[in-house]
Amino acid sequence: MSNRATIVDDRLFAYLKDNFSSEDEFLAELQIKAKEAGLPPISISPEQGKFMQFLLHSVNAKHVLEIGTLGAYSAITMARALPDDGKIITVENEPKHYEFACKMVLESGLANKIEVVLADGKNFVKEYRTQNQFDFVFVDADKPSYLYYLNNITPKIKIGGIFAADNAFAFGFILDSKPERNPDDVKSIRSFNEYFRTRDNYFTCIVPVGDGIIMGYKKY
Ligand SMILES: C[S@@+](CC[C@H](N)C(=O)[O-])C[C@H]1O[C@@H](n2cnc3c(N)ncnc32)[C@H](O)[C@@H]1O
DSSP states (O other), X not given: OOSSOOOOOHHHHHHHHHHSOOOOXXXXXXXXXXXXXXXXXXXXXXXXXXXXXXXXXXXXXXXXXXXXXXXXXXHHHHHTTSOTTOEEEEEEOOHHHHHHHHHHHHHHTOTTTEEEEESOHHHHHHHOOOSSOEEXXXXXXXXXXXXXXXXXHGGGEEEEEEEEEEOXXXXXXXXXXXXXXXXXXXXXXXXXXXXXHTOTTEEEEEEOSTTOEEEEEEOO
16 A cells, blocks of 8 residues: 555546546537637636546436536536436626526536526525525635535535535645735635534545545535
8 A cells, every 4th residue: 555646647647538537529619619708717627527427426416506607617517417307506706707608508408407697606605595405516616705605505405415615725735825826715725624624514535636626425
């Protein structure tokens, strides 16, 4: 047994991308169109997508919430791992991203499974009432609000459901006291990871795909 993880160098990364990717022609084209439309290149990566699809299948997810839609790359990726009667609500606060995402959802043929909502994530969570608790929640938006999202979405997640958040490695700066980039976000992610990790009602882990996904399985 080794006490060090294998470093994913370019060769291994290419192997991952070539064999364990959720990206098809439609999603690759979506990324090109998103760039042309001036959207920032900050969506999940194809191997993250594959991993999330794996998780969704594992918990037989039907009801999914995403905070942070961008161009709907992750929403479309996730929707493809849901059953016919599955549904994703994805929340975006930037009108330009929202409009692009709506167009892509229509073009993807998955409009029956994906509802794009134009709203601030915190307001949406505060006001949203549902009879169907979520099986899976993916937070990929304003980092300082992750704690708020966890605490306020948890009652809306079923026992056995999953809360997952992107950028657990804080763009690689999680251990840096003076990060070169987004110091406030890095600080927020660091305290969020610590808080989430120590909740009794969740079994948590970080999976080192992309910039790291921290996730918790809701025990009670
Ligand atoms: C990293 S991107 C999301 C990427 C997307 N999940 C994907 O992988 O394709 C973050 C998005 O969250 C949105 N956002 C930031 N703060 C938000 C908020 N308070 N409420 C809703 N959306 C927000 C941004 O406008 C941006 O489109």
